[in-house]
Amino acid sequence: MDGVMDEGCIETRTKVTKHLIAKGPPPAQPAGTHAVVGFRAMINEYLAVTYDQTRAPTFVEEITFQGDDFTKDGDKRELKLLLNSPKTTKHSKENPSPAIMYMHGGGAVAFSALQFDADCQRWADENDLVVFNLDYRLAPETPA
Numbered sequence: 001m002d003g004v005m006d007e008g009c010i011e012t013r014t015k016v017t018k019h020l021i022a023k024g025p026p027p028a029q030p031a032g033t034h035a036v037v038g039f040r041a042m043i044n045e046y047l048a049v050t051y052d053q054t055r056a057p058t059f060v061e062e063i064t065f066q067g068d069d070f071t072k073d074g075d076k077r078e079l080k081l082l083l084n085s086p087k088t089t090k091h092s093k094e095n096p097s098p099a100i101m102y103m104h105g106g107g108a109v110a111f112s113a114l115q116f117d118a119d120c121q122r123w124a125d126e127n128d129l130v131v132f133n134l135d136y137r138l139a140p141e142t143p144a
Contacts, residue, residue, distance in 0.1 A: 036109045036140055043110045057114060058121035059084050059133065080135040082113045084120040086128050099130040108139050 059082035091097040102120055104111045113135035120131040 040110050043106070057082075057117050059117050078137070080113065082117060082120070082133040082135065084117070084124040084131040084133060086124045086130075088125075089128050091128065097128060097130045099132060101132045101134060103134045103136075106138075108136070110138065 061083040063081040063083060064078060086097070089097055100123075102113075102116065102123075104113055104116050113133045116133060120133045123129070124131045
């Protein structure tokens with residue numbers, strides 16, 4: 001779309017803006033872990049306003065694997081991939097689909113792969129490709 005917002009995007013931004021104006025400014029958050037908790041609460045509220053939380057996930061497979069390294073507390077690192085495939089494809093075993101890896105934003109302290117599942121499915125369908133949507137553990141609960 002080359003930077004042009006469609007009607008759905010404008011409608012969503014308008015809805016969020018009206019919600020935030022009606023709510024008023026958020027309370028100040030102290031630095032540290034409490035700020036992260038406040039940030040996550042604000043993000044979850046935004047998602048509740050903008051996304052249909054009742055829709056079923058669209059990913060076709062969840063892949064969980066553990067790395068070879070350990071965290072400081074002795075737990076194995078665990079990563080999850082949500083796999084989104086196009087509903088229809090011109091590709092085959094002999095001519096495999098291209099693929100992309102998507103890693104959600106949030107500064108490693110907010111969001112999850114599931115919250116971007118619908119976007120990843122749309123990208124897969126519109127571009128006839130496979131999307132690997134990476135989920136990862138968040139800080140500060142799981143430091144590097």
